Amino acid sequence: MKMIADRAERMRQGVREPFTRDRAKEMEVVKEREKAFAAQTEKTDRLRALRLAREAEERAAAAAATPAPKLKKTRKAAGQA
DSSP states (O other): OHHHHHHHHHHHHHHHHHHHHHHHHHHHHHHHHHHHHHHHHHHHHHHHHHHHHHHHHHHHHHHHHOOOOOOOOOHHHHHHO
16 A cells, blocks of 8 residues: 555656646746846836936026016116216
């Protein structure tokens, strides 16, 4: 009886083995996808930070470069001077 049980167990293991290998491959693929997604997210965050910094610099430069509004002379003021 023990021989039959051993043989049956080996058969079960033989049947399970391809599924176990497939599962391991799938887990590896999932890990690679997660790694790629994390790298993409990191890149996006870095580029967003650079863009926001550049826009802030541009706003500050535009605010500093804006000339004071010129006052228009009216006819009355021009005639009195």
